[in-house]
Amino acid sequence: xxxxxxxxxxxxxxxxxxxxxxxxxxxxxxRYDITLFMMHNIIFYDIPQDTKxxxxxxxxxxxxGLIKLLKLPYLAWKYKKLKRDTSTSISFLSRSNYINILxxxxxxxxxxxxxxxxxxxxxxxxxxxxxxxxxLMKKLYPKADLVFANSMGNALDLEKNFxxxxxxxxxxxxxxxxxxxxxxxxxxxxxxxNFITIGRVDKGKxxxxxxxxxxxxxANLYIIGDGVLKEELSNLIKELGLSNRVFLLGxxxxxxxxxxxxxxxxxASNREGFPNVLVEALTCGLAVISTDCKSGxxxxxxxxxxxxxxxxxRIELAEFGILTPVNREDKMIEAMNLLxxxxxxxxxxxxxSLKRAMEFDKDKIIDxxxxxx
Numbered sequence: 001x002x003x004x005x006x007x008x009x010x011x012x013x014x015x016x017x018x019x020x021x022x023x024x025x026x027x028x029x030x031r032y033d034i035t036l037f038m039m040h041n042i043i044f045y046d047i048p049q050d051t052k053x054x055x056x057x058x059x060x061x062x063x064x065g066l067i068k069l070l071k072l073p074y075l076a077w078k079y080k081k082l083k084r085d086t087s088t089s090i091s092f093l094s095r096s097n098y099i100n101i102l103x104x105x106x107x108x109x110x111x112x113x114x115x116x117x118x119x120x121x122x123x124x125x126x127x128x129x130x131x132x133x134x135x136l137m138k139k140l141y142p143k144a145d146l147v148f149a150n151s152m153g154n155a156l157d158l159e160k161n162f163x164x165x166x167x168x169x170x171x172x173x174x175x176x177x178x179x180x181x182x183x184x185x186x187x188x189x190x191x192x193x194n195f196i197t198i199g200r201v202d203k204g205k206x207x208x209x210x211x212x213x214x215x216x217x218x219a220n221l222y223i224i225g226d227g228v229l230k231e232e233l234s235n236l237i238k239e240l241g242l243s244n245r246v247f248l249l250g251x252x253x254x255x256x257x258x259x260x261x262x263x264x265x266x267x268a269s270n271r272e273g274f275p276n277v278l279v280e281a282l283t284c285g286l287a288v289i290s291t292d293c294k295s296g297x298x299x300x301x302x303x304x305x306x307x308x309x310x311x312x313x314r315i316e317l318a319e320f321g322i323l324t325p326v327n328r329e330d331k332m333i334e335a336m337n338l339l340x341x342x343x344x345x346x347x348x349x350x351x352x353s354l355k356r357a358m359e360f361d362k363d364k365i366i367d368x369x370x371x372x373x
Contacts (some may be wrong), residue, residue, distance in 0.1 A: 003032050003033065003088070003373070004035075004085055004086075004087030004088070005033065005088050005373060006037060006083055006090070006110070007024065007035070007036050008037045008079065008089060008091040008096045008099065010039050011042040012036075012038065012043040012044055012045050012047070013042045013044050014045075014251060016150075018045060018092075020172050021045075021092060022046060023173050025047045025051055026046070026047065027173075027362055028369075033087075034051065035087075036051055037054050037056050038053065038056065039055070039056055040060075041053075054082050056075055057071065057074060057078045065129045068095065069132060072098050072099060072102060073102060076098075076103040076105075076106055077103070077106055079099055079103045080107065083103070085109070085110070086109045086110045088113065088373050089111070089113065090113040090114075091114050093115075097114035097141070097144075100112055100114055105143065111373075112145045113146045113147075113373075114144045114147050115147075115148050115150065116148070116150075117154070118154065118295075119153060119157045119295040120133070120158065121134075121157050121161045122271040124137075137164075141162065142163070142165075147164055148372065149167050149169055149170075150171060151169065151274040151295050152295075153298075153299065153307050154167075154295050156307070156308065157295070168372065170365065170368045171365055172274050172276055172360065172365070173360065173366055174279055174283065174357065174360045175362050176354075176358060176360075179283045179284065180283060180284075183257055183259060184257070184260070185256075187257040189222065189258065192218075192220055193340050194261070194263050195210075195262065195263070195264050195336065196221070196222045196223075196258060196259060196264075196266070197210060197225075197265065197267055197268070198223075198255055198259075198280070200226070201223070201225050201227030201229045201230045202228055202229055203229065204270050204271055205225070205269050205270075206268040206269060206291075207223055207225075207233055208233065210223070210268050211233060211236055211242065212240070213329055214245060214246055216337075217337060217340065220245050222247050223248050224249045224250070224258060226250050230248065233248065255280075256280065259284035260285065263286070264286060264287045264288070264289060264336070264339050265284075265287070266288075266332070267289065267290040269290075269291055269293050270293055270326055271295075272294075272297065273296060275290070275296045275297060275300070278296070279300060282320065283357040285350055286353060287321065287322075287339055287349035287350050287353070288301060288321035288322070289322045289324065289339060290321060291325070291326045292316065292324065298310075300321075300356075301319065301321035301322075302318035302320070302323065305318070314331070315335045320349065320352065320353065320356045321349060322339065
């Protein structure tokens with residue numbers, strides 16, 4: 001008889017945690033009896049057709065932060081009632097983690113595992129909502145049977161700033177073979193040197209910095225992703241006269257076909273947990289430039305360095321890519337022009353990119369999830 005496993009997540013819309021859940025479902029559905037619990041019936045990623053799906057409560061995407069907070073006890077009680085059995089329950093993302101732990105406090109049986117995907121001290125930095133989330137983490141996370149993080153930076157943050165001990169690090173798994181196959185699909189970019197980036201079109205990903213940088217770079221830039229700043233970025237592109245060199249491609253079901261046709265992946269994020277797009281870019285054979293934001297990029301591109309180190313006033317030619325200071329347009333321009341004009345350097349990064357990506361292949365990572373189940 002297969003061991004029962006419950007996976008709790010807000011939904012399966014685009015996002016790093018959601019992609020990891022889809023990989024777990026596709027990889028483990030023959031090994032475990034899995035039930036997927038979600039707050040919203042949204043599925044972007046491919047999952048097995050016979051996946052058992054249960055929608056918890058009556059959450060709405062339009063709910064305010066206050067309503068989401070007030071609904072937590074009800075959703076936890078509802079989850080406890082729907083789950084019923086003694087299966088291991090693993091959750092992803094803060095809201096689902098709170099519900100998972102509260103359900104345990106309400107008497108839900110089984111092992112409770114919660115996964116933190118972002119550096120909480122930065123992710124929940126401002127305002128009342130940020131303070132409430134920090135309080136909930138400090139009070140609830142220690143009551144889980146196991147807390148795991150997807151990067152060493154996130155684990156250190158939970159231990160140092162939230163008092164949560166023995167945080168296990170499990171890097172995000174990637175279906176490298178699938179990405180490589182999808183990258184072979186047809187796509188066409190403009191002639192010339194092509195930079196590309198992927199990420200939600202919001203303030204945190206800092207696409208605005210990349211667009212402004214393009215004023216000083218003779219190349220093209222493709223931005224894959226959707227979000228609240230789409231109109232603002234579109235207007236900025238027009239104002240700077242970059243409409244023929246900077247392109248917003250929106251959300252793409254298969255971004256890899258575009259990645260594989262570009263020359264360099266560039267990433268300007270202000271904060272991360274574990275940026276999946278960097279591994280995906282490496283898988284597609286790209287040279288990578290990324291801000292050295294706390295947690296993630298350094299761990300991926302400079303694995304033999306101290307993860308707590310951060311570059312501030314210069315660019316760093318790391319082992320598997322270039323790291324730049326956060327929110328420094330001048331240094332991003334320097335790095336982008338350096339790779340664009342240095343064929344030997346860009347080729348040296350491209351030659352070892354896939355080898356680095358293979359360190360995060362699902363077949364290597366999945367055993368770590370099995371061990372905690």
